[in-house]
Amino acid sequence: MELKPTKTLSGFIELLPLQQRCFDECAARMQRVLKTAGFSHLDLPAIERAEVLTDKDNWDEIETQMFLFQKGDTKMGLRYDGTVGLSRYVAGHMNDLVFPFRAYQFARNYRGERPQRGRYREFYQMDLDIMGIDSLSENYDAEIVATLAAAYDSVAEFIGPVNVRIGNRRFWNAMFEYLNLTSEQCRSAFVLIDKKDKMDDFYDGLVETVGENAAVEINKVFSSGYRSFVGVSDALDSAIREMDEFMVLLDSMGIKNAQIDLGIMRGHAYYTGIVFEFFLDNFPELGAIGGGGRYEDLASKFSKTKIIGVGAAVGFSRLMVALMDENKIDLTPFMRPVRAAVLAMGAGQVPYAMRVVAALRANGITVVPYLDANKKFKNQIEFADKINADYSIIIGENERISEILAVKDMTAGTQQNLNLEQTINLLKTA
């Protein structure tokens, strides 16, 4: 009989238990930080109506980017990020939410594109957003950045320190207005600046699209700094002041590892103000490990009410999987998940062994019993060794009759006879 394949589909991830424990611990810690900052957890459907996911009508084109399918007359698809569902949710439950509304998601998302390094077809993304109706102070932009920084900080012992670079769409809009660029030129300039770090002919490209004079000015932002544009126009002054105030606020929230970098654009998405990206100090070549920004109208597709927001997304799978693949995470804290293995030697010992197991578990001790009681002792202790149990609790006929336990320290190799209470005390103390 032909066997079916055991490999996952291309672009899908599965972890071994050791890695999964690290993944889960980091996810839990980061979510704990967000909850402490008052963000509500949203657990939205993975499947949305196709019309919610896309405005395009050309299915052939969309299908290469998304997972879409049809049941009866209903076209639907898997969500590709957290924002679409969030927009729909907020617009649909506006009466029941309190604004400014803060929410986070930690969810799997799906993309149909061809997988590449760090780009998967199924991945976890952590989204956090603060939304207001009609208006929302820029102070929340700083809070989002500070909260995300705190979330990364909670897992710093695994991923190392991070830094955040902050850009500003409003600055560029003011700049392009000052330079009298056409909307076509603006769009090209946006793309060029976004890709600046990847290009070695950035300046030539600029000259080609916006002309030499404008190119000189734009380049000056990177060579001489944005402050050289103070006093050039009211709009530029306002944008520069906004950035300065933003940095002061970040500093007051304890964020020291932030800097202005006007090359940060976040693609050509819906952002309208501050944008930002986080990077790892120790692994900058991984690229942005999270980012976000301010958008002026989150839910215009769903509601006539103007919902303003500031949000961020963390590519959690990419971050963790890339680091683990490169052996950049020390996994030793996750190598010993089991405190004790309980070995029952002979079927007659199983009831007594299970009473011991229950008593230990009731005291919060992680215990795994080996219940193939007729297996040779060698196999049993080998099992205890392989799961890296700190202790083996050996229960044979002698132990059962005299109601004691042979407790073996698997690292030291020493063994002592203890009663149940003594065993609990030994295993509870780290």
Add this chain to the structure above:
RNA sequence: GCGGAUGUAGCUCAGCUGGUUAGAGCGUUGGUUUGUGGUACCAAAUGUCGCCGGUUCGAAUCCGGUCAUCCGCCCCA
């Protein structure tokens, strides 16, 4: 959609100037006297050498096609 690389045991790979029964390490299972693991030794099981076709007396090995995977480009809502 375009380009590069790779497909041999459960895993990582060797073999590839064509020549009988296809190799290693790891892993798995059993054993080295039956209540003591991590080390060592012995043994066993598992492959249509990705698929189709061509050249040849003979193909894992050479050629063509195809599919899959990985990497990069495009795209990234």
